[in-house]
Amino acid sequence: MNYEKMTREKLEQERVLLSEQFAHYQSQKLNLNMARGVPCPEQLDLSLGLNDAIQDPKDCFSENGTDCRTYAANIFTGVPELRQLFAEVFGVPEEYIIIGGNSSLNMIYDMVARMMLFGVPGGDGPWFGKKIKFLCPAPGYDRHFKILESFGIELVTVPMTKEGPDMDMVEDLVRDPAVRGLICVPKFSNPTGVVFSSEVVHRLAKMETAAADFRIIWDNAYAIHYVYQDVPLDDIFAVCRTYGHEDRVLYFASTSKITFPGAGIAFMAMDAVNRKWVMPALQTQTIGPDKMNQLRHLHFFRTPEAMYAHMARHAEIMRARFDVVNETFREGLTPYGIGDWGDPKGGYFFSLDLPDGCAQKTYELCHELGVNLTPSGATYPYGKDPRDCNLRIAPTYPTVQELKAAMEVLCICARLVYVNQLLETK
Amino acid sequence: MNYEKMTREKLEQERVLLSEQFAHYQSQKLNLNMARGVPCPEQLDLSLGLNDAIQDPKDCFSENGTDCRTYAANIFTGVPELRQLFAEVFGVPEEYIIIGGNSSLNMIYDMVARMMLFGVPGGDGPWFGKKIKFLCPAPGYDRHFKILESFGIELVTVPMTKEGPDMDMVEDLVRDPAVRGLICVPKFSNPTGVVFSSEVVHRLAKMETAAADFRIIWDNAYAIHYVYQDVPLDDIFAVCRTYGHEDRVLYFASTSKITFPGAGIAFMAMDAVNRKWVMPALQTQTIGPDKMNQLRHLHFFRTPEAMYAHMARHAEIMRARFDVVNETFREGLTPYGIGDWGDPKGGYFFSLDLPDGCAQKTYELCHELGVNLTPSGATYPYGKDPRDCNLRIAPTYPTVQELKAAMEVLCICARLVYVNQLLETK
Numbered sequence: 084m085n086y087e088k089m090t091r092e093k094l095e096q097e098r099v100l101l102s103e104q105f106a107h108y109q110s111q112k113l114n115l116n117m118a119r120g121v122p123c124p125e126q127l128d129l130s131l132g133l134n135d136a137i138q139d140p141k142d143c144f145s146e147n148g149t150d151c152r153t154y155a156a157n158i159f160t161g162v163p164e165l166r167q168l169f170a171e172v173f174g175v176p177e178e179y180i181i182i183g184g185n186s187s188l189n190m191i192y193d194m195v196a197r198m199m200l201f202g203v204p205g206g207d208g209p210w211f212g213k214k215i216k217f218l219c220p221a222p223g224y225d226r227h228f229k230i231l232e233s234f235g236i237e238l239v240t241v242p243m244t245k246e247g248p249d250m251d252m253v254e255d256l257v258r259d260p261a262v263r264g265l266i267c268v269p270k271f272s273n274p275t276g277v278v279f280s281s282e283v284v285h286r287l288a289k290m291e292t293a294a295a296d297f298r299i300i301w302d303n304a305y306a307i308h309y310v311y312q313d314v315p316l317d318d319i320f321a322v323c324r325t326y327g328h329e330d331r332v333l334y335f336a337s338t339s340k341i342t343f344p345g346a347g348i349a350f351m352a353m354d355a356v357n358r359k360w361v362m363p364a365l366q367t368q369t370i371g372p373d374k375m376n377q378l379r380h381l382h383f384f385r386t387p388e389a390m391y392a393h394m395a396r397h398a399e400i401m402r403a404r405f406d407v408v409n410e411t412f413r414e415g416l417t418p419y420g421i422g423d424w425g426d427p428k429g430g431y432f433f434s435l436d437l438p439d440g441c442a443q444k445t446y447e448l449c450h451e452l453g454v455n456l457t458p459s460g461a462t463y464p465y466g467k468d469p470r471d472c473n474l475r476i477a478p479t480y481p482t483v484q485e486l487k488a489a490m491e492v493l494c495i496c497a498r499l500v501y502v503n504q505l506l507e508t509k
Numbered sequence: 510m511n512y513e514k515m516t517r518e519k520l521e522q523e524r525v526l527l528s529e530q531f532a533h534y535q536s537q538k539l540n541l542n543m544a545r546g547v548p549c550p551e552q553l554d555l556s557l558g559l560n561d562a563i564q565d566p567k568d569c570f571s572e573n574g575t576d577c578r579t580y581a582a583n584i585f586t587g588v589p590e591l592r593q594l595f596a597e598v599f600g601v602p603e604e605y606i607i608i609g610g611n612s613s614l615n616m617i618y619d620m621v622a623r624m625m626l627f628g629v630p631g632g633d634g635p636w637f638g639k640k641i642k643f644l645c646p647a648p649g650y651d652r653h654f655k656i657l658e659s660f661g662i663e664l665v666t667v668p669m670t671k672e673g674p675d676m677d678m679v680e681d682l683v684r685d686p687a688v689r690g691l692i693c694v695p696k697f698s699n700p701t702g703v704v705f706s707s708e709v710v711h712r713l714a715k716m717e718t719a720a721a722d723f724r725i726i727w728d729n730a731y732a733i734h735y736v737y738q739d740v741p742l743d744d745i746f747a748v749c750r751t752y753g754h755e756d757r758v759l760y761f762a763s764t765s766k767i768t769f770p771g772a773g774i775a776f777m778a779m780d781a782v783n784r785k786w787v788m789p790a791l792q793t794q795t796i797g798p799d800k801m802n803q804l805r806h807l808h809f810f811r812t813p814e815a816m817y818a819h820m821a822r823h824a825e826i827m828r829a830r831f832d833v834v835n836e837t838f839r840e841g842l843t844p845y846g847i848g849d850w851g852d853p854k855g856g857y858f859f860s861l862d863l864p865d866g867c868a869q870k871t872y873e874l875c876h877e878l879g880v881n882l883t884p885s886g887a888t889y890p891y892g893k894d895p896r897d898c899n900l901r902i903a904p905t906y907p908t909v910q911e912l913k914a915a916m917e918v919l920c921i922c923a924r925l926v927y928v929n930q931l932l933e934t935k
Contacts, residue, residue: 119580127578128566134801137560143553152553152769154545184610189795196622200637200660211626211637226796233793234626343578346801367659369615370652373802375560375772 085420086501091509094502101499105452108492113453115489120273120431120477122344122397123404129396130342136382143378151374159366161350162377169350171387173306173336174318179352181365184372187337187349191266191300192230194333194351197364198298199234203263204330204360206296210236210263218256218265220248222434222462222473224273227266227302237261238464243275245425247283254286260293264300270316271305274434274462274475276427284317289326303336307394309429310401320354330356338380340431341394348380398429404478407486408433415494421501433476434462435493441500442471448496454489511846512927520932527925531878534918539879541915546699546857546903548770548823549830555822556768562808569804577800585792587776588803595776597813599732599762600744605778607791610798613763613775617692617726618656620759620777623790624724625660629689630756630786632722636662636689644682644691646674648860648888648899650699653692653728663687664890669701671851673709680712686719690726696742697731700860700888700901702853710743715752729762733820735855736827746780756782764806766857767820774806824855830904833912834859841920847927859902860888861919867926868897874922880915 086094137143145162149155160166161182170177183190202208216237219228228238239256241248248267256262265287269279279287287299301319323329332354338347353361384390405427412435416422423436437445442459449456457475460466476493478486512520563569571588575581586592587608596603609616628634642663645654654664665682667674674693682688691713695705705713713725727745749755758780764773779787810816831853838861842848849862863871872885883901886892902919904912 121579124576127569127576130578131566131569134563134569135561140554140557143557143560150550150553151771152556153547154770185799186795186797192794193619196626200622200625209637211635226793229793233790343801345577345580345797346799364659367652367655368618369612371612371771373611373772373799375769376799376802 084418086498086505087420089505091506094506094509098499098502098506101495101502104495105448105499108452108495111488113488113492115453115481115485116455117477117481117486117489118455118457120340121480122340123400123480123482126397126400126479127343129393130383133342133346133379133383136379137375142382143375145374145378151378154370155374156371158374159371162374162381165348165377165381168381168384168387168390169336172390173303173352175320175334175352179320179334179354179358180350181352181358181361182348182350182372182377184349185337185339185345185347185376187302187304187335187339187351188226188230190349190351191227191302191335193368194300194361195230195234195236197361198263201364203296203298204356206263206294214261216259216262218248218253218262219464220265220267220272221464222274222475223266224268224302225457225461225466227300228464231266232465240464240469243272243277245277247277247279250283250286254290257290257292257294257297262292263294263296264298266300266302268302268304269319270303270314271308271427271430273304273430274432276425276430276432276434278314278316278428281317284319284322288319288323288328288331297331298333299331301332301334303334305340305430306336307391308340308397308431309394310398310405311428314428320352329354333357341390341397342380342383346376348377401479403483404486407483408476408478408490411487411490411494415491416497419498419501421497431477431479433478435474435476436472437474437497438501438504439470439472440504441497442468442474444500445493445497446474448500449493452492452496454492456493510844512924512931513846515931517932517935520928520935524925524928524932527921527928530921531874531925534878534921537914539914539918541879541907541911542881543903543907543912543915544881544883545906546766547906548766549826549906549908552823552826552905553769555819556809559768559772559805559809562805563801568808569801571800571804577804580796581800582797584800585797588800588807591774591803591807594807594810594813594816595762598816599729599778601746601760601778605746605760605780605784606776607778607784607787608774608776608798608803610775611763611765611771611773611802613728613730613761613765613777614652614656616775616777617653617728617761619794620726620787621656621660621662623787624689627790629722629724630782632689632720640687642685642688644674644679644688645890646691646693646698647890648700648901649692650694650728651883651887651892653726654890657692658891666890666895669698669703671703673703673705676709676712680716683716683718683720683723688718689720689722690724692726692728694728694730695745696729696740697734697853697856699730699856700858702851702856702858702860704740704742704854707743710745710748714745714749714754714757723757724759725757727758727760729760731766731856732762733817734766734823734857735820736824736831737854740854746778755780759783767816767823768806768809772802774803827905829909830912833909834902834904834916837913837916837920841917842923845924845927847923857903857905859904861900861902862898863900863923864927864930865896865898866930867923868894868900870926871919871923872900874926875919878918878922880918882919
């Protein structure tokens with residue numbers, strides 16, 4: 084059944100068959116959105132307890148007696164008990180943590196803006212007006228790329244392997260003094276689901292960079308977001324410390340995919356060198372983030388164990404969806420010799436590699452059938468997938484039934500596109 | 510009793526008397542903080558209803574059916590019903606409103622950062638690296654000045670009159686193309702309590718500026734914060750529209766002094782030209798602010814009338830404190846021919862003008878007695894009060910009894926400093 088080995092005649096029969104199936108789905112007028120990584124209502128319901136987590140006026144105070152209804156500037160970096168909880172759950176030193184508002188993306192944006200306007204410790208002043216390049220493991224997160232691009236930073240694509248970014252290439256590229264950083268999602272990566280291997284983390288930590296102010300934006304968005312099983316990620320601060328490069332790390336995370344995506348708590352973490360740089364600017368920018376929402380999260384969870392139990396409930400809901408994608412692809416793509424979607428154990432996405440030149444056309448056909456995927460190319464810098472082969476699938480929002488239909492549509496479309504391509508080139 | 514007209518002998522007697530009173534307060538070991546404008550617990554209690562404003566899962570949805578627990582990017586500029594409420598209460602067009610996080614100061618900071626990095630419509634590109642000046646009516650808000658200063662913008666002091674900034678000077682200064690803006694609190698100004706007169710608003714709106722990208726940062730922080738009576742402020746958008754200068758206005762406000770200072774809702778408002786400029790950058794910066802907190806505020810207030818009633822309760826609490834300041838100053842300063850504190854009808858502060866050269870020493874003596882005021886000079890650009898005469902008093906946080914003691918201390922200290930000054934120069 085492998086399409087590549089099929090005769091022209093067989094392929095033409097296959098095309099007729101697939102076109103019939105396409106017409107069948109056309110008549111169904113589907114309208115399914117799998118473009119963004121959004122939890123389903125069932126997942127949101129898991130956190131409804133946030134709404135009454137603060138029941139008593141005394142719940143408005145942190146343990147040290149701070150009234151969190153007011154500016155609470157004395158706990159600028161966050162409610163101490165919540166910093167402690169995050170430190171334990173995310174495995175970062177408590178004193179490194181600076182809690183922010185509802186969006187880690189916003190914190191990343193502000194960090195890059197700060198680099199542009201004020202420069203970075205160890206560097207030669209503001210980045211504004213200079214040629215600045217950032218390494219972008221891809222497929223990666225389109226919103227990361229968009230932030231860097233908006234500041235005029237040049238994006239350098241580095242291929243993702245099953246272990247993380249291609250480190251031979253990274254080590255080569257950082258010899259260029261214009262390369263000032265790397266941005267990544269190191270665990271259950273968006274969209275590949277890859278967890279950086281210990282070797283990758285060590286090489287990122289160890290490598291010498293031409294730029295003295297080189298920084299890694301370590302967006303650990305899916306730190307505790309396993310679906311099938313947890314895959315440990317090395318402690319980036321500890322490893323970098325070994326090589327004397329701890330100031331290289333700017334760590335970000337949030338509860339966006341733990342509690343409410345729009346109303347969670349984001350934080351960043353960094354060593355003393357970076358905190359000394361960031362804090363004065365941050366304290367000019369704001370009197371402080373919303374600490375009532377910090378208390379709300381604290382009272383809702385209380386303990387690391389409660390947070391892990393919560394994530395187990397998420398995983399159960401996610402697993403039903405991940406199973407559908409795995410099964411449908413295994414039945415609808417593998418037999419025809421197409422499709423590589425890795426083996427994600429957690430995170431929020433599937434990253435599907437089709438034969439070269441097939442991604443955009445597949446995206447378009449799916450769209451025609453009412454199945455909206457993340458636009459092809461979005462997972463690459465400047466929206467340009469060099470091989471036009473990658474599609475990101477965000478399977479969490481639809482129901483299991485809808486997802487099943489959508490994935491079947493995707494398989495039909497991908498096969499049709501590939502069959503057409505083979506017929507044209509044979 | 511007027512000190513200026515007193516004989517040396519009389520002044521020396523007065524000094525002995527004041528020194529005794531000073532020693533009396535010294536023995537009391539007071540510890541009172543009047544440094545920042547912070548509501549008292551009684552005021553915070555007025556908004557405790559926020560904590561259970563969302564009772565039912567269906568309360569998590571906006572009227573148009575958007576689930577606000579998730580990113581809700583379709584209502585990026587805010588929950589429509591809350592934008593409508595703010596439009597009515599603050600008197601700005603609904604479509605101008607972009608709701609943000611918990612801090613209007615943060616929105617102002619980000620706005621100035623945007624000006625530096627990307628430039629402003631009508632201008633010549635990014636402000637970064639250029640000589641940029643901002644007009645700063647003073648006494649003014651220290652955190653405003655600090656933001657501008659942190660970006661290397663030159664602060665140009667413009668004296669505040671009882672009507673607003675000295676407009677003759679403003680109209681003269683804006684002939685300098687390096688002057689790109691003005692920052693102000695137009696109503697119940699921080700700290701003078703002045704409300705910009707209709708003439709001032711019209712002259713700000715009408716004046717021709719050399720800079721084509723001139724902007725007014727209109728921080729209407731105390732729009733509905735009367736204490737004794739409301740004093741109307743002209744509609745800045747409407748007036749600017751008359752003169753074809755509507756794109757001059759960047760309007761900011763928040764509920765920080767309405768609900769919880771640390772956990773309120775901030776917004777900005779601007780015409781279509783500015784929205785077209787700001788929105789793409791904003792949508793790169795964040796997927797959106799916390800909309801659950803928007804719903805919480807919406808459900809807590811529901812109607813403009815409820816919001817006005819809420820402000821009346823604030824006013825009652827504030828009035829007791831404002832009365833104490835007025836009375837103590839009238840008894841403790843006026844008879845001696847010192848002290849001008851205007852006649853604030855609302856807002857959060859008193860701005861006390863002492864004889865030239867007396868502010869810093871008075872601040873220091875108060876500090877010695879455990880009464881902590883905003884540092885002298887803070888109300889001026891670069892923290893430098895040219896006449897060393899102004900002190901900002903934030904009377905809201907202490908109890909009425911504490912405030913009474915603190916204001917008596919202030920009067921004693923101010924008189925002692927002035928008596929010493931007269932004795933030295935006589």
